Amino acid sequence: MAIASLAEIRSTRRLIVKIGSALLVERGQPRRTWLATLAEELAQLRAGGTEIIVVSSGAIALGAAKLGLEKGGRASLADAQAAASVGQVELARLWADALGAQGLLAAQMLVTLGDLEDRRRYLNAAATLGRLVETGAIPVVNENDSVATEEIRFGDNDRLAARVAQAAGAEAVLLLSDVNGLYDRNPKEPDAALIPRVEGVTPEIIAMASADSGSGLGSGGMLAKLQAARIAERAGIALAIVNGTHDKPISRALDAGIGTLFVAQGDESARKAWLSGRLAPAGVLTVDAGCTLALERGASLLAAGLTEVEGDFRRGDLVAIHGAKGERLGQGLVEYDAAECRAILGLREDEQAARLGYVPRAAVVHRDHMVRA
Numbered sequence: 603m604a605i606a607s608l609a610e611i612r613s614t615r616r617l618i619v620k621i622g623s624a625l626l627v628e629r630g631q632p633r634r635t636w637l638a639t640l641a642e643e644l645a646q647l648r649a650g651g652t653e654i655i656v657v658s659s660g661a662i663a664l665g666a667a668k669l670g671l672e673k674g675g676r677a678s679l680a681d682a683q684a685a686a687s688v689g690q691v692e693l694a695r696l697w698a699d700a701l702g703a704q705g706l707l708a709a710q711m712l713v714t715l716g717d718l719e720d721r722r723r724y725l726n727a728a729a730t731l732g733r734l735v736e737t738g739a740i741p742v743v744n745e746n747d748s749v750a751t752e753e754i755r756f757g758d759n760d761r762l763a764a765r766v767a768q769a770a771g772a773e774a775v776l777l778l779s780d781v782n783g784l785y786d787r788n789p790k791e792p793d794a795a796l797i798p799r800v801e802g803v804t805p806e807i808i809a810m811a812s813a814d815s816g817s818g819l820g821s822g823g824m825l826a827k828l829q830a831a832r833i834a835e836r837a838g839i840a841l842a843i844v845n846g847t848h849d850k851p852i853s854r855a856l857d858a859g860i861g862t863l864f865v866a867q868g869d870e871s872a873r874k875a876w877l878s879g880r881l882a883p884a885g886v887l888t889v890d891a892g893c894t895l896a897l898e899r900g901a902s903l904l905a906a907g908l909t910e911v912e913g914d915f916r917r918g919d920l921v922a923i924h925g926a927k928g929e930r931l932g933q934g935l936v937e938y939d940a941a942e943c944r945a946i947l948g949l950r951e952d953e954q955a956a957r958l959g960y961v962p963r964a965a966v967v968h969r970d971h972m973v974r975a
């Protein structure tokens with residue numbers, strides 16, 4: 603479903619909700635009462651059938667206060683990493699308590715840029731997120747700040763949220779911030795006007811983001827949100843920036859329709875196109891007629907339908923999928939190395955475990971990581 607209004611975000615199947623540092627932390631202290639109202643809203647969304655993944659900042663701000671570090675722990679990378687180590691413990695506890703009060707189970711997931719941008723590791727993160735959500739738990743994702751160095755950091759959780767959305771196959775991202783949305787200039791300027799809807803993040807839109815990052819607690823400012831919007835729109839995912847400062851911020855913003863909606867610029871196939879990029883497939887998997895039919899119906903490629911494996915690829919590589927007559931059926935990210943694929947060719951799941959010596963993965967190419975021709 604293409605999301606055309608803020609209100610429609612309520613009816614998404616899977617939604618990423620990102621909370622910035624300034625919302626969660628005030629003068630070094632967590633905003634527990636506010637968080638309780640947000641958790642209540644997340645529980646309501648969940649009860650209405652929307653699967654929720656939280657991306658939460660706040661570790662550095664919380665940890666810096668505990669350690670008494672200057673500049674909110676952002677004076678140096680070493681400070682930020684130490685602050686994040688201390689603060690993440692508290693952040694996880696906060697979420698476990700807030701969601702627990704609503705009868706929900708919080709699951710902590712700390713990731714780095716590489717986990718979401720390197721194809722091989724991306725599959726692991728995607729599988730864990732998917733499984734967590736299926737179990738009914740609410741993943742609470744943050745960057746693993748204490749180990750990520752400058753070159754391998756997102757640094758801001760806005761882009762992290764957009765990448766998590768891709769990995770989790772979410773339809774929308776809701777960025778809760780301390781402003782109503784994107785303004786045509788720095789919102790502190792008197793004539794600044796809120797932009798309700800953006801169809802494509804153009805250079806003109808990027809130019810609206812002022813270098814002033816408002817709260818001073820976070821890291822990304824508006825520019826990071828626009829970069830996140832660009833990742834999302836190209837992946838066929840809607841993204842909205844709304845004001846999260848009030849109690850029950852989601853209902854307030856979505857009901858009143860106040861915020862900025864970045865409309866997805868592609869469809870589902872655009873999301874999957876990201877998976878394939880412009881890479882040349884590293885191998886070919888040929889499947890039998892039954893499997894061809896199953897793939898046409900949108901199923902995953904299972905080892906039982908595999909008849910031939912060509913090439914020397916590794917888990918996470920892009921492979922082409924061919925039918926029995928050599929016709930191209932599609933392509934996708936393969937869950938096994940080539941040697942393992944050959945070992946389990948044609949085998950059912952129970953036979954695979956015996957051959958591999960470990961519990962097999964759900965598919966050779968999962969439907970979420972496959973683009974049909």
Ligand SMILES: Nc1ncnc2c1ncn2[C@@H]1O[C@H](COP(=O)(O)OP(=O)(O)O)[C@@H](O)[C@H]1O
Binds near residue numbers: 625780783784823
């Ligand atoms: N064109 C703009 N529209 C809205 N906000 C802007 C704009 N340019 C700069 N900003 C600043 O960006 C801030 C939001 O970024 P940030 O403080 O990083 O948020 P968060 O902590 O929620 O991630 C706003 O408070 C605002 O001061």
Ligand SMILES: N[C@@H](CCC(=O)OP(=O)(O)O)C(=O)O
Binds near residue numbers: 622624658662
């Ligand atoms: N991972 C960091 C957050 C970094 C960040 O981008 O913060 P923000 O701009 O407030 O979303 C932390 O937990 O402190």
